[in-house]
Amino acid sequence: xxxxxxxxxxxxxxxxxxxxxxxxxxxxxxxxxxxxxxxxxxxxxxxxxxxxxxxxxxxxxxxxxxxxxxxxxxxxxxxxxxxxxxxxxxxxxxxxxxxxxxxxxxxxxxxxxxxxxxxxxxxxxxxxxxxxxxxxxxxxxxxxxxxxxxxxxxxxxxxxxxxxxxxxxxxxxxxxxxxxxxxxxxxxxxxxxxxxxxxxxxxxxxxxxxxxxxxxxxxxxxxxxxxxxxxxxxxxxxxxxxxxxxxxxxxxxxxxxxxxxxxxxxxxxxxxxxxxxxxxxxxxxxxxxxxxxxxxxxxxxxxxxxxxxxxxxxxxxxxxxxxxxxxxxxxxxxxxxxxxxxxxxxxx
Amino acid sequence: xxxxxxxxxxxxxxxxxxxxxxxxxxxxxxxxxxxxxxxxxxxxxxxxxxxxxxxxxxxxxxxxxxxxxxxxxxxxxxxxxxxxxxxxxxxxxxxxxxxxxxxxxxxxxxxxxxxxxxxxxxxxxxxxxxxxxxxxxxxxxxxxxxxxxxxxxxxxxxxxxxxxxxxxxxxxxxxxxxxxxxxxxxxxxxxxxxxxxxxxxxxxxxxxxxxxxxxxxxxxxxxxxxxxxxxxxxxxxxxxxxxxxxxxxxxxxxxxxxxxxxxxxxxxxxxxxxxxxxxxxxxxxxxxxxxxxxxxxxxxxxxxxxxxxxxxxxxxxxxxxxxxxxx
Amino acid sequence: xxxxxxxxxxxxxxxxxxxxxxxxxxxxxxxxxxxxxxxxxxxxxxxxxxxxxxxxxxxxxxxxxxxxxxxxxxxxxxxxxxxxxxxxxxxxxxxxxxxxxxxxxxxxxxxxxxxxxxxxxxxxxxxxxxxxxxxxxxxxxxxxxxxxxxxxxxxxxxxxxxxxxxxxxxxxxxxxxxxxxxxxxxxxxxxxxxxxxxxxxxxxxxxxxxxxxxxxxxxxxxxxxxxxxxxxxxxxxxxxxxxxxxxxxxxxxxxxxxxxxxxxxxxxxxxxx
Numbered sequence: 001x002x003x004x005x006x007x008x009x010x011x012x013x014x015x016x017x018x019x020x021x022x023x024x025x026x027x028x029x030x031x032x033x034x035x036x037x038x039x040x041x042x043x044x045x046x047x048x049x050x051x052x053x054x055x056x057x058x059x060x061x062x063x064x065x066x067x068x069x070x071x072x073x074x075x076x077x078x079x080x081x082x083x084x085x086x087x088x089x090x091x092x093x094x095x096x097x098x099x100x101x102x103x104x105x106x107x108x109x110x111x112x113x114x115x116x117x118x119x120x121x122x123x124x125x126x127x128x129x130x131x132x133x134x135x136x137x138x139x140x141x142x143x144x145x146x147x148x149x150x151x152x153x154x155x156x157x158x159x160x161x162x163x164x165x166x167x168x169x170x171x172x173x174x175x176x177x178x179x180x181x182x183x184x185x186x187x188x189x190x191x192x193x194x195x196x197x198x199x200x201x202x203x204x205x206x207x208x209x210x211x212x213x214x215x216x217x218x219x220x221x222x223x224x225x226x227x228x229x230x231x232x233x234x235x236x237x238x239x240x241x242x243x244x245x246x247x248x249x250x251x252x253x254x255x256x257x258x259x260x261x262x263x264x265x266x267x268x269x270x271x272x273x274x275x276x277x278x279x280x281x282x283x284x285x286x287x288x289x290x291x292x293x294x295x296x297x298x299x300x301x302x303x304x305x306x307x308x309x310x311x312x313x314x315x316x317x318x319x320x321x322x323x324x325x326x327x328x329x330x331x332x333x334x335x336x337x338x339x340x341x342x343x344x345x346x347x348x
Numbered sequence: 349x350x351x352x353x354x355x356x357x358x359x360x361x362x363x364x365x366x367x368x369x370x371x372x373x374x375x376x377x378x379x380x381x382x383x384x385x386x387x388x389x390x391x392x393x394x395x396x397x398x399x400x401x402x403x404x405x406x407x408x409x410x411x412x413x414x415x416x417x418x419x420x421x422x423x424x425x426x427x428x429x430x431x432x433x434x435x436x437x438x439x440x441x442x443x444x445x446x447x448x449x450x451x452x453x454x455x456x457x458x459x460x461x462x463x464x465x466x467x468x469x470x471x472x473x474x475x476x477x478x479x480x481x482x483x484x485x486x487x488x489x490x491x492x493x494x495x496x497x498x499x500x501x502x503x504x505x506x507x508x509x510x511x512x513x514x515x516x517x518x519x520x521x522x523x524x525x526x527x528x529x530x531x532x533x534x535x536x537x538x539x540x541x542x543x544x545x546x547x548x549x550x551x552x553x554x555x556x557x558x559x560x561x562x563x564x565x566x567x568x569x570x571x572x573x574x575x576x577x578x579x580x581x582x583x584x585x586x587x588x589x590x591x592x593x594x595x596x597x598x599x600x601x602x603x604x605x606x607x608x609x610x611x612x613x614x615x616x617x618x619x620x621x622x623x624x625x626x627x628x629x630x631x632x633x634x635x636x637x638x639x640x641x642x643x644x645x646x647x648x649x650x651x652x653x654x655x656x657x658x659x660x661x662x663x664x665x666x667x668x669x670x671x672x673x674x675x
Numbered sequence: 676x677x678x679x680x681x682x683x684x685x686x687x688x689x690x691x692x693x694x695x696x697x698x699x700x701x702x703x704x705x706x707x708x709x710x711x712x713x714x715x716x717x718x719x720x721x722x723x724x725x726x727x728x729x730x731x732x733x734x735x736x737x738x739x740x741x742x743x744x745x746x747x748x749x750x751x752x753x754x755x756x757x758x759x760x761x762x763x764x765x766x767x768x769x770x771x772x773x774x775x776x777x778x779x780x781x782x783x784x785x786x787x788x789x790x791x792x793x794x795x796x797x798x799x800x801x802x803x804x805x806x807x808x809x810x811x812x813x814x815x816x817x818x819x820x821x822x823x824x825x826x827x828x829x830x831x832x833x834x835x836x837x838x839x840x841x842x843x844x845x846x847x848x849x850x851x852x853x854x855x856x857x858x859x860x861x862x863x864x865x866x867x868x869x870x871x872x873x874x875x876x877x878x879x880x881x882x883x884x885x886x887x888x889x890x891x892x893x894x895x896x897x898x899x900x901x902x903x904x905x906x907x908x909x910x911x912x913x914x915x916x917x918x919x920x921x922x923x924x925x926x927x928x929x930x931x932x933x934x935x936x937x938x939x940x941x942x943x944x945x946x947x948x
Contacts, residue, residue, distance in 0.1 A: 243765025
């Protein structure tokens, strides 16, 4: 592993950058740009690459400009940022629980956030969309708290209990959500149903603005989380010995993970498997310390959801296959492979 | 037999009669029990008689069959895998059966009632096989976690495929949406009549294999030493589970957690011997689903909550409680 | 390594001292430690001994700050443990738990570098001092040759030396180790103990939990025996390893003889045929 060392400001800033991971990060950013341009061009109104670019610059025909900037660009940006947030949320959750299979959508955090949003939409139809994110955060946090309370106890088997309890809670929340939709009026239920399948179809610039704020917050959290995550990989006792306040760090990471997942769920619905797969994919692409790994994870998640949205639009014509469905179709087999690896290792 | 061993089954029988009575009389249009009995006995062409004989009776019989079938399937799976969390939903059978039915109807236009159980059986077997292969590939799965994770992966994949087929075929979507949430709403007599044989065969096989499952609880090697042919017992249990699950899915769609909740509740009263547990689970499963369906029809009337939602709301906490007790 | 010693020994007389006063710790429903007093001096290896569940690991973990005491104080170099920030504490004492988690795919050098954490800043991830400390730790524990191999490819003994290297890279005057020789082959156990003895001679305070009586007797400068959460006996191996103490603390019927070469006590259990 070749490592570049950077030192400035009289050695107050001194960073180590693994060469391969830095290259991978640059390439992933390029991929994101390609996907973004493809998203602008793809849909019922075909827009060529040149036209899409000039639409962004404001010099294309009115129709192309309208389609590109008012519909497709916010949609693509929403997919990008929702995916990135979800991926980083998964990485933080895996780090703090030291469980490679933890995923906000597998253990019910996403479903809890989703249920809270559904309750808001169905019971208080007048509430502004801006309330969705706080509601989602409350729901996700409540679920995380319940999982921890129910799966606590002796450390032995705590990881198994965490996952299983989360899977049970996810089933419960999914059923409760369906029950509320039965109770709610059909139009609200219908709107909620599209959102629940993980779709960025209706995204507009309002959503993009909210996600930009969340993404900036996520970047700050990641910068703070990198070093504690590295130490937690060695176990709680070692991390304590190295000078980390483990209980505080773990609570902070968990709350951060829930907050990022909620921000994503509030806009794009519970998209499955991205939070699970992106951190592993990033690790495969290039080994690196936790800081760069989180950046790579963000890019992979962004590419996954934007790619899924694009594939759902391009492959199935007018059927409007939501991004969440595509990530489930791709993610479930990957999850199975990942499970084979981790469980085999545990068994041996 | 002593009076004590008879008391519990007799109580279950009475409970079943009471649940049937409740199911047939309660609903959007309440029918007094006398009128209901009269309609069942002598028919008649009044509105009430029609409601009872055309709609509620088939639906009640469907609930009895589906509830009993899923409960017994769950008990057999728990015995054959020695995993207390085993159940058709968590192990991928329900998702497989649902996908097969949706694909059969949506892609190949198969919608005769007779074909439903066959499709569901093929799907259930397929889903179970996927989970089984994954679990074995992950190193046998002696623990609780591996098969549940394999089931979650398979279920997520198959459910996404089902959803995709639904989206591509908007016509079938509305019909199937209610069924996919685990509901008895559309059950009519011809369907009950087609499904009953599958459940009967599965049930008979279950009763035959039950005593051997009790021995299997002692471990494969001990069971073998006691004269049980382990592989054959598991194969028979698997066949019974597939037939029972197929019958239940054909009737009511994927009903979550019935196969987990009912056998564990039955164990509290009837102990761990499968010779008693299997028939007890059948009776209790029938009562349970009758009650869930009646509650679903009456709780938020006139809106109807699918029985499958209620069984999930009850079953998921049971699942979590079992984990707290065992893992 | 002489230079490893100079890094710490100058200040070790003050900063390496551990003073435990009236320490009590509850774990769940049981009182794991009751009113424990103990002093640990620099330049010595002190070994905590006792039966399973006697509280020896609890005492070590309370000093390390992993467990919070119910009553009493732990002073590190004259400063109460509770008054040190997590980071400051990590510059004074290094702690190796009993079965540390092995992160997947991590290289030896990366693990040892983790020991530099308390010396780094939010955006200052490397320095010449870090590099020198890591190199010293790698050489002191004899793992420099496979510094670029992944940990999972090493033997149990090599791996344990890497963990010790991580605690050395922390460059603390105090080392706390919880059963560092468990599960290792006898020859490797002796290797590890020789390494720890050398570190103590170089001026560090080395406090170790062991469960092998003879290993402790052969290497320890001082032994503290715990029974039911209290200190039962303390002193040099010769003072502590008596038939009466072994009977009381371990419920062991044993004969104690002197090793003809070193003069240290050796415990021989009497085995009735």
